[in-house]
Amino acid sequence: xxxxxxxxxxxxxxxxxxxxxxxxxxRIGIADVALKAGVSHATVSRVMNGNFTVDPAIAARVRAxxxxxxxxxxxxxxxxxxxxxxxxxxVVPDLSNPTFQAILRGLSMAAAQDGxxxxxxDSSEVSSEEAILAGEARRRCDGLVLCAPRMGDAELEELxxxxxxxxxxxxxxxDTHTPSLMVDYGQGIQELAExxxxxGHTRLAFLAGPARSASNGLRLxxxxxxxxxxxxxxxxxxxxxxxxxxxxxxxxxxxxxxxxGILAFNDLVAMGLLSGLHERGVRVPEDISVTGFDDIPFARxxxxxxxTAAVPITELGQQAWHRMRDLxxxxxxxxxxxxxxxxxxxxxxxxxxxxxxG
Amino acid sequence: xxxxxxxxxxxxxxxxxxxxxxxxxxRIGIADVALKAGVSHATVSRVMNGNFTVDPAIAARVRAxxxxxxxxxxxxxxxxxxxxxxxxxxVVPDLSNPTFQAILRGLSMAAAQDGxxxxxxDSSEVSSEEAILAGEARRRCDGLVLCAPRMGDAELEELxxxxxxxxxxxxxxxDTHTPSLMVDYGQGIQELAExxxxxGHTRLAFLAGPARSASNGLRLxxxxxxxxxxxxxxxxxxxxxxxxxxxxxxxxxxxxxxxxGILAFNDLVAMGLLSGLHERGVRVPEDISVTGFDDIPFARxxxxxxxTAAVPITELGQQAWHRMRDLxxxxxxxxxxxxxxxxxxxxxxxxxxxxxxG
DNA sequence: GAATGATGAGAAAGCGTTTTCTCAGAACGT
DNA sequence: ACGTTCTGAGAAAACGCTTTCTCATCATTC
Numbered sequence: 209x210x211x212x213x214x215x216x217x218x219x220x221x222x223x224x225x226x227x228x229x230x231x232x233x234x235r236i237g238i239a240d241v242a243l244k245a246g247v248s249h250a251t252v253s254r255v256m257n258g259n260f261t262v263d264p265a266i267a268a269r270v271r272a273x274x275x276x277x278x279x280x281x282x283x284x285x286x287x288x289x290x291x292x293x294x295x296x297x298x299v300v301p302d303l304s305n306p307t308f309q310a311i312l313r314g315l316s317m318a319a320a321q322d323g324x325x326x327x328x329x330d331s332s333e334v335s336s337e338e339a340i341l342a343g344e345a346r347r348r349c350d351g352l353v354l355c356a357p358r359m360g361d362a363e364l365e366e367l368x369x370x371x372x373x374x375x376x377x378x379x380x381x382x383d384t385h386t387p388s389l390m391v392d393y394g395q396g397i398q399e400l401a402e403x404x405x406x407x408g409h410t411r412l413a414f415l416a417g418p419a420r421s422a423s424n425g426l427r428l429x430x431x432x433x434x435x436x437x438x439x440x441x442x443x444x445x446x447x448x449x450x451x452x453x454x455x456x457x458x459x460x461x462x463x464x465x466x467x468x469g470i471l472a473f474n475d476l477v478a479m480g481l482l483s484g485l486h487e488r489g490v491r492v493p494e495d496i497s498v499t500g501f502d503d504i505p506f507a508r509x510x511x512x513x514x515x516t517a518a519v520p521i522t523e524l525g526q527q528a529w530h531r532m533r534d535l536x537x538x539x540x541x542x543x544x545x546x547x548x549x550x551x552x553x554x555x556x557x558x559x560x561x562x563x564x565x566g
Numbered sequence: 567x568x569x570x571x572x573x574x575x576x577x578x579x580x581x582x583x584x585x586x587x588x589x590x591x592x593r594i595g596i597a598d599v600a601l602k603a604g605v606s607h608a609t610v611s612r613v614m615n616g617n618f619t620v621d622p623a624i625a626a627r628v629r630a631x632x633x634x635x636x637x638x639x640x641x642x643x644x645x646x647x648x649x650x651x652x653x654x655x656x657v658v659p660d661l662s663n664p665t666f667q668a669i670l671r672g673l674s675m676a677a678a679q680d681g682x683x684x685x686x687x688d689s690s691e692v693s694s695e696e697a698i699l700a701g702e703a704r705r706r707c708d709g710l711v712l713c714a715p716r717m718g719d720a721e722l723e724e725l726x727x728x729x730x731x732x733x734x735x736x737x738x739x740x741d742t743h744t745p746s747l748m749v750d751y752g753q754g755i756q757e758l759a760e761x762x763x764x765x766g767h768t769r770l771a772f773l774a775g776p777a778r779s780a781s782n783g784l785r786l787x788x789x790x791x792x793x794x795x796x797x798x799x800x801x802x803x804x805x806x807x808x809x810x811x812x813x814x815x816x817x818x819x820x821x822x823x824x825x826x827g828i829l830a831f832n833d834l835v836a837m838g839l840l841s842g843l844h845e846r847g848v849r850v851p852e853d854i855s856v857t858g859f860d861d862i863p864f865a866r867x868x869x870x871x872x873x874t875a876a877v878p879i880t881e882l883g884q885q886a887w888h889r890m891r892d893l894x895x896x897x898x899x900x901x902x903x904x905x906x907x908x909x910x911x912x913x914x915x916x917x918x919x920x921x922x923x924g
Numbered sequence: 925g926a927a928t929g930a931t932g933a934g935a936a937a938g939c940g941t942t943t944t945c946t947c948a949g950a951a952c953g954t
Numbered sequence: 955a956c957g958t959t960c961t962g963a964g965a966a967a968a969c970g971c972t973t974t975c976t977c978a979t980c981a982t983t984c
Binding site: 595596597607608611612614615639640641642643644645646647648 | 942
Binding site: 237238239249253254257259282286288289290 | 970971
């Protein structure tokens with residue numbers, strides 16, 4: 209009877225079991241396969257990675273041993289050796305926001321296509337934690353997508369170099385090798401306002417979003433432009449937020465403002481407002497017209513359906529991955545030097561806006 | 567002039583730079599800190615991990631060097647040495663579904679509390695990919711949460727051992743050390759049906775969900791019970807799905823069924839249906855009553871507001887983490903042996919249900 | 925038939941940590 | 955003053971893999 213060549217004595221030679229670091233049976237490693245196939249670790253590695261400098265006969269033997277033992281290379285070991293993790297991180301301010309969920313989904317699906325996974329870091333709108341969280345995540349991943357970070361400009365600039373490769377969403381850096389994807393909220397809100405004016409509304413109100421939100425700032429800039437172009441229009445600014453509740457709670461303020469055309473910060477706020485107005489018996493769009501922003505899937509199914517500015521959110525996530533992929537693969541991209549990629553929202557007229565009351 | 571003790575010659579001795587594996591300046595490693603502090607790697611490691619067998623003076627020197635160089639331990643290296651990644655994976659069938667988003671959020675936030683991160687694996691409802699995806703994810707993580715897996719029972723049983731530690735959501739295994747969190751969809755749908763009966767409805771319809779969905783099966787079981795308890799009630803089964811579109815498209819079938827109380831598979835389907843009925847001029851709840859399931863945040867803000875069965879979805883995610891944590895820490899839990907933890911949905915009566923037409 | 929060149933596989937050196945092992949040197953007791 | 959125990963830090967092994975380096979072996983050529 210042969211002694212070791214039969215390949216059955218795999219486990220007994222392993223130190224792990226006797227060392228007792230882990231009481232449980234150790235996972236199958238490259239050494240086990242090597243032993244079983246009667247070759248060295250190196251050869252097994254070569255076979256597993258499709259290196260063709262291996263004798264076909266031996267390769268077959270290795271593959272047989274691998275499948276028989278159901279061997280799967282340990283990703284951590286590979287990561288350490290290769291210096292990459294095949295994982296990217298995404299930092300979002302709030303995972304409960306449908307916008308960020310959609311971006312996450314687009315990113316995750318696109319990355320999966322290329323064999324990459326996504327690690328989540330939710331800062332829960334705590335901007336002070338963002339930096340640590342981002343650094344933490346970055347070290348575990350090959351790259352980082354920062355989604356509308358709430359941190360200040362200075363901090364972002366300072367952090368940027370240590371987070372490379374990085375892709376920004378709805379934020380920019382002076383750093384020339386950080387791609388940035390922006391939605392033109394300013395343009396979008398102007399189009400919505402114009403739409404209301406076209407319908408005959410002369411008194412508008414804007415339900416603002418969170419103060420720290422950069423996208424809220426862009427909307428304000430857009431509205432300023434709008435007001436200079438339409439000095440005849442009265443525009444009331446109302447404090448709001450980014451949630452259902454914010455919209456719902458601002459019903460009183462909205463009604464009190466006397467405005468007939470309401471620009472909500474986003475679809476969520478608009479839906480909250482819609483619901484509040486309905487409870488009050490205010491008819492939409494007969495009495496008051498309401499617009500949202502983002503065109504989340506729900507916007508098609510509200511009553512009435514919601515006029516909004518459609519943002520290709522999921523595509524934004526996809527694009528983020530494509531930029532990231534180029535960075536990781538060191539594909540030179542002139543798109544980065546040309547500044548941020550800007551996505552134009554598309555006006556989506558539905559049932560929540562109508563002609564102003566006689 | 568001292569030669570190396572000044573600690574300034576840190577970079578020059580490093581092989582990485584000259585080796586040229588990476589053109590870019592190498593990341594700061596433990597060796598750099600050791601060199602700068604004039605101690606060995608081992609000591610640096612001890613200090614970084616709060617091992618108190620280090621002379622306070624030396625420890626201080628190491629810490630100073632570490633902060634000065636802005637040293638952060640490489641997580642991959644740690645993972646390899648420690649045999650853990652501080653990461654858990656979650657496999658979901660469809661990230662665009664609000665239910666799974668909520669679970670993800672609950673899981674992610676709870677795990678973050680304990681310093682763990684979450685890796686996403688979206689199977690896109692392709693049940694054949696689920697197994698590979700799960701295995702892949704598991705190897706990168708310390709544990710796996712399988713969220714309503716679509717794979718067959720046999721495959722799940724077979725896979726279970728290799729995925730430990732694992733937590734199941736809305737699925738069970740015979741495997742006694744796999745915690746399972748279940749929502750009692752059967753009970754919930756019965757309560758909704760009872761609610762409609764109490765309102766005087768005698769002709770009901772159920773808009774079914776995806777065939778592969780285990781939770782749909784539970785609803786069907788619940789409805790069977792309901793029918794035996796209420797032989798006088800007529801219940802029509804209609805094919806549906808789990809999306810807005812499914813609900814919206816089934817308007818014709820719903821109206822044709824002649825039912826006045828509609829049990830939609832979930833809130834999304836209910837919202838799609840609501841919207842379709844509104845377009846047709848069918849009044850809710852005057853002409854037809856509609857119920858959803860899950861109580862997603864949007865359910866409070868539909869018009870009319872949606873009667874539904876509230877499931878503590880985010881809490882489900884949290885609980886999933888707590889179970890996982892116990893598994894990872896080897897905390898003996900009798901809860902597992904006692905079978906799945908069952909969450910009872912709570913009937914949430916809102917505006918979409920009303921008395922049956924006289 | 926010996927020198928040269930391919931070819932292919934093993935040995936060993938990384939990757940960046942943690943942790944065990946080992947051994948100086950200090951503190952202590954007799 | 956000498957041996958013993960402790961303390962604390964360095965050397966080295968381990969984690970699981972990839973990849974370079976090295977060297978047999980065999981085919982080729984003059």
